[in-house]
Amino acid sequence: MPRLTKKISKMAGLAPGTLVHIGEKISSGVKITVMDYDEKKFTEKTVNSVEECSDFKNTSTVTWINVDGVHDLSIIEKLGSDFGLHPLLLEDIVNTGQRPKVEDYDGYIFLVLKMCYLDTAMKDVVTEQVSLVVADRYVISFQERVGDVFDPVRNRIRQGKGKVRGMGADYLAYALVDSVVDNYFAILEKFSEDTEKIEGELALDPDKVQVSDIHGLKRSTILLRRSIWPLREVLSSIQRGDFPGIKKHTKIYFRDVYDHTIQVVDTLEAMRDMVSGILEVYLSSLSNKMNEVMKVLTMFATVFIPLTFIAGVYGMNFKYMPELEWQWGYFAVLGIMGLVGVTMLVYFKRKKWL
Numbered sequence: 001m002p003r004l005t006k007k008i009s010k011m012a013g014l015a016p017g018t019l020v021h022i023g024e025k026i027s028s029g030v031k032i033t034v035m036d037y038d039e040k041k042f043t044e045k046t047v048n049s050v051e052e053c054s055d056f057k058n059t060s061t062v063t064w065i066n067v068d069g070v071h072d073l074s075i076i077e078k079l080g081s082d083f084g085l086h087p088l089l090l091e092d093i094v095n096t097g098q099r100p101k102v103e104d105y106d107g108y109i110f111l112v113l114k115m116c117y118l119d120t121a122m123k124d125v126v127t128e129q130v131s132l133v134v135a136d137r138y139v140i141s142f143q144e145r146v147g148d149v150f151d152p153v154r155n156r157i158r159q160g161k162g163k164v165r166g167m168g169a170d171y172l173a174y175a176l177v178d179s180v181v182d183n184y185f186a187i188l189e190k191f192s193e194d195t196e197k198i199e200g201e202l203a204l205d206p207d208k209v210q211v212s213d214i215h216g217l218k219r220s221t222i223l224l225r226r227s228i229w230p231l232r233e234v235l236s237s238i239q240r241g242d243f244p245g246i247k248k249h250t251k252i253y254f255r256d257v258y259d260h261t262i263q264v265v266d267t268l269e270a271m272r273d274m275v276s277g278i279l280e281v282y283l284s285s286l287s288n289k290m291n292e293v294m295k296v297l298t299m300f301a302t303v304f305i306p307l308t309f310i311a312g313v314y315g316m317n318f319k320y321m322p323e324l325e326w327q328w329g330y331f332a333v334l335g336i337m338g339l340v341g342v343t344m345l346v347y348f349k350r351k352k353w354l
Contacts, residue, residue: 016088019073023096023129023144030069031146036061037157039166044158050078056138057083062169063138064157068146070094070131076142083140085133093142096129100230102237108135109245111173111234114227115149115180118190125187125220127227130180134173134245141176149183150176170250177235178257184228184264188271191221195274202281214279221272228268232261299354303344307337 034053036043038061047053056063070076070093080090089110092098103110111132119126130148133140141150153175156162164175194217235258237243239251246254314323314333323329348354 016091019077019090019094021071021073021094023070023094026069026071026145028069028146030067030072030075032068032075033066035064035066035154035157037165038062042157042160042165050075050082053079054082059137061137062167062172064172065138065140066150067140067142070096070142070144079140083133083135089133093131096144098129098131100227100234102234102243104243104245108133109173109243110134111177113177113180113231113234115143115183116187116224116227117149117183118187124216125223127223130176132173132176134169136245137169139169139172139176149179153179167250168247170246171253173246174250174253174257178253178260181231181257181260181264184224185260187224188264188267191217191224191271195271195278198278199274202278202285211279211282214275214282218272218275218279221268221275225265225268225272228261228264232258232265235261295353299348303341306340306344310337310340 032047032050032053034043034045034047034056036056036059041061053065056065067075067079073094076090076094079085080087084107086105089103089105092110092112098112100113102112109132111134113130113132115128115130116125118124128144128148131142153164153172156164156175164171194213198213198217235254238246239255239258241248241251310333314321323333326332345354
């Protein structure tokens with residue numbers, strides 16, 4: 001599982017706006033792709049320098065500049081300088097431990113959200129910070145690494161499907177946020193399958209259940225909740241109309257994403273309660289199993305206590321004990337011990353202790 005907190009201590013004492021990358025160390029270079037479009041034409045290319053992105057700053061079309069990799073501070077700084085981005089905004093981009101939020105700057109909106117997807121090999125949830133700069137005619141997205149959940153948006157732009165080619169940059173921002181939220185549902189479906197599987201195993205044979213699987217599922221739900229819960233507040237403020245950069249007809253779509261986020265949060269809360277319940281049932285089953293073992297051992301100990309007493313009495317080395325010289329004394333003592341043991345077992349059976 002990823003760390004719940006980032007190592008931000010190395011920023012202590014630095015001036016506001018100082019760029020310090022905080023996040024996963026990535027050895028690969030930064031990849032910048034540009035998609036420029038309107039209703040009639042579409043252009044897509046991978047640029048080799050930040051200077052090529054500046055050509056799309058004041059066009060009449062809508063431009064989506066996607067930056068994969070925020071570890072190269074020189075590129076982030078150069079891009080921020082060319083597009084007039086605030087230094088505090090750039091600082092938030094390279095610090096990947098940000099909480100989902102939205103901020104209104106002069107002429108553009110800054111949006112931070114968490115993109116989550118499943119690592120099937122590690123059976124883990126991977127979170128990645130996505131930062132969006134939404135201006136009137138362009139959207140700049142910053143991601144930590146190559147690979148995202150935005151391919152459906154790219155395909156709609158390439159094929160001219162849907163409304164994205166006929167709308168502005170604010171609608172493109174909505175489409176990106178909507179893709180992130182939709183992917184939460186896919187993760188929840190996998191969580192639901194895992195929960196049902198563990199519940200079934202717990203009902204049939206608790207010994208097959210691994211407590212590490214339950215703890216891993218619980219930790220994943222907590223991590224996902226930390227990514228989704230603040231996003232609900234962000235979308236609520238956008239659809240209420242607090243940001244002039246979002247047009248009125250686009251706020252309706254953000255309202256729909258907000259409803260989806262509420263649904264995700266409600267489902268996640270219910271699932272978290274289910275996982276907590278599964279953990280309690282698992283621990284209770286272990287406790288009951290231990291109680292059964294202790295019950296059997298206690299029964300054996302209780303049966304042998306009087307037998308041990310009788311054996312102890314006749315094990316004493318007194319010279320004058322009448323039964324010691326009796327011909328049938330040994331067999332009589334064994335019979336008494338057997339009768340005592342059987343009587344106690346019958347008594348336990350009637351009491352339903354066995």
